[in-house]
Amino acid sequence: MTISHWSAGAPYAGSSTQTADVTNPATGQVSGQVALASREDADHVIAAAKAAAPGWAATSLARRTQVMFAFRELLNSRKGELAELITAEHGKVHSDALGEIARGQEVVEFACGISHLLKGGHSPSASTGVDVHSTRQPLGVVGIISPFNFPAMVPMWFFPVAIAAGNTVVLKPSEKDPSASLWLAELWKEAGLPDGVFNVLQGDKVAVDALLESPDVASISFVGSTPIAEYVYERASRNGKRVQALGGAKNHMVVLPDADLDLAADAAVNAGYGSAGERCMAISVLVAVEPVADELVARIADRTRTLVIGDGAKGVQQESDMGPLVTRAHRDKVASYVEAGQAAGAKLVIDGREVQAAGAADGFWLGPTLFDHVTPDMDIYTDEIFGPVLSVVRVASYDEAVALVNSNQYGNGTAIFTNDGGAARRYENEVEVGMIGVNVPIPVPVAYYSFGGWKRSLFGDTHAHGSEGVHFFTRGKVVTTRWIDPANRPTGGLELGFPQND
Numbered sequence: 001m002t003i004s005h006w007s008a009g010a011p012y013a014g015s016s017t018q019t020a021d022v023t024n025p026a027t028g029q030v031s032g033q034v035a036l037a038s039r040e041d042a043d044h045v046i047a048a049a050k051a052a053a054p055g056w057a058a059t060s061l062a063r064r065t066q067v068m069f070a071f072r073e074l075l076n077s078r079k080g081e082l083a084e085l086i087t088a089e090h091g092k093v094h095s096d097a098l099g100e101i102a103r104g105q106e107v108v109e110f111a112c113g114i115s116h117l118l119k120g121g122h123s124p125s126a127s128t129g130v131d132v133h134s135t136r137q138p139l140g141v142v143g144i145i146s147p148f149n150f151p152a153m154v155p156m157w158f159f160p161v162a163i164a165a166g167n168t169v170v171l172k173p174s175e176k177d178p179s180a181s182l183w184l185a186e187l188w189k190e191a192g193l194p195d196g197v198f199n200v201l202q203g204d205k206v207a208v209d210a211l212l213e214s215p216d217v218a219s220i221s222f223v224g225s226t227p228i229a230e231y232v233y234e235r236a237s238r239n240g241k242r243v244q245a246l247g248g249a250k251n252h253m254v255v256l257p258d259a260d261l262d263l264a265a266d267a268a269v270n271a272g273y274g275s276a277g278e279r280c281m282a283i284s285v286l287v288a289v290e291p292v293a294d295e296l297v298a299r300i301a302d303r304t305r306t307l308v309i310g311d312g313a314k315g316v317q318q319e320s321d322m323g324p325l326v327t328r329a330h331r332d333k334v335a336s337y338v339e340a341g342q343a344a345g346a347k348l349v350i351d352g353r354e355v356q357a358a359g360a361a362d363g364f365w366l367g368p369t370l371f372d373h374v375t376p377d378m379d380i381y382t383d384e385i386f387g388p389v390l391s392v393v394r395v396a397s398y399d400e401a402v403a404l405v406n407s408n409q410y411g412n413g414t415a416i417f418t419n420d421g422g423a424a425r426r427y428e429n430e431v432e433v434g435m436i437g438v439n440v441p442i443p444v445p446v447a448y449y450s451f452g453g454w455k456r457s458l459f460g461d462t463h464a465h466g467s468e469g470v471h472f473f474t475r476g477k478v479v480t481t482r483w484i485d486p487a488n489r490p491t492g493g494l495e496l497g498f499p500q501n502d
């Protein structure tokens with residue numbers, strides 16, 4: 001099966017003969033080939049988006065939002081199909097795939113009400129006989145480049161807002177799980193979106209570079225690893241584009257001695273191992289403020305040993321809490337970190353390499369791994385592993401915990417577990433991280449707030465969705481107007497001084 005591009009409302013094969021294998025991580029079997037665009041293919045898809053842009057921008061807000069509502073209804077009624085596609089190419093269990101769709105759907109619902117956020121201001125008689133009003137207009141063609149770990153939700157952080165605001169979209173999905181994007185394209189067509197408003201460009205660096213360089217693409221919304229986010233930010237901004245580039249993470253969960261340890265242990269397991277740790281908001285470092293560490297590690301280990309690792313497909317999933325990793329290469333890379341952690345002297349409490357998975361022998365299995373006595377100089381602490389590896393760092397005080405979190409290069413998400421409101425309030429104020437949970441381990445903001453990290457977790461200054469998303473996908477104009485009426489006739493005449501309001 002070949003997974004093609006989508007251009008002007010139909011599948012588009014492109015002229016490139018380059019393809020990449022797409023695999024089912026639970027079986028290790030190749031399930032299809034995804035097209036890898038050439039520069040010419042990219043230009044073709046961008047041209048389709050450009051051709052549709054004036055018509056869509058001129059379509060009334062009422063009609064645009066009607067299409068959004070239709071898309072929301074279709075997505076809600078058919079999300080099970082999309083979840084199956086996600087599990088088959090990403091590996092996350094079916095219920096988790098449904099969870100990612102639900103969070104993406106929230107953004108669609110937010111965008112259904114975009115009219116309120118596209119209203120401008122109006123100031124009658126800002127100066128004598130002069131009125132001032134503001135409007136926001138779409139950018140034109142916007143590019144979205146997404147990672148493998150949320151093939152539906154991450155594109156949906158952006159495209160509902162972009163489309164509702166009157167832009168046309170070229171989505172470049174991850175080549176590891178490209179099918180969700182085509183399913184979404186077909187759904188848009190069924191919802192009545194005009195051809196060319198939503199397009200999909202499959203591919204790798206060639207496709208990305210084409211978007212970063214095309215003079216017809218006005219903005220780039222990127223999500224992926226930090227080195228690529230930085231590259232995308234620099235290259236696209238140099239080409240005059242508006243850019244938001246969300247990067248990697250190393251999210252710390254601080255547990256204070258007064259915390260509810262059962263709640264904290266459940267949260268650490270869920271947020272550390274859900275989706276096999278392949279979430280940008282996963283907890284990968286647990287900062288235990290002494291004297292809680294011994295008891296907390298014991299409770300986490302007990303819970304972790306009960307997890308079932310296996311095929312996450314619908315029908316089999318009731319057996320499985322956690323699926324495989326996305327590719328064999330990624331599985332092996334994560335496993336190499338387990339070796340590195342051991343060699344560096346961390347205490348390996350649970351070794352995921354010994355997992356007995358309920359699935360095919362060739363699946364990309366790696367079980368939950370728990371390290372204790374991790375120190376900040378170790379690679380398992382400094383690097384984003386992006387797998388089911390949880391590192392416990394022991395510290396003596398709250399101040400030491402905050403200093404550790406703030407010295408990290410990333411600032412995506414963090415959580416504090418405590419029953420002390422004053423300590424939580426202090427943490428919220430002092431920590432240099434974009435998204436904070438208080439007794440909530442994965443604090444992904446609701447759609448009407450904005451999602452984004454600090455430091456090397458985000459390049460650019462605008463976060464995703466919420467009012468920041470609307471701002472990103474629109475440009476402001478301010479109009480100053482004077483209408484002549486008989487009662488208020490300007491005197492005219494020459495006056496070369498700078499105009500002043502009166």
Ligand code: NAD
Binds near residue numbers: 148172229412
């Ligand atoms: P990745 O950086 O490898 O790929 C992301 C996108 O960039 C893909 O579409 C890919 O095709 C493209 N790409 C890869 N290499 C490229 C290159 N050399 N030049 C141009 N384009 C290139 O990321 P991934 O492995 O797909 O996803 C996991 C990463 O994404 C993790 O680091 C994770 O933290 C991050 N992530 C961050 C957030 C966030 O909100 N901050 C959300 C999800 C994922």
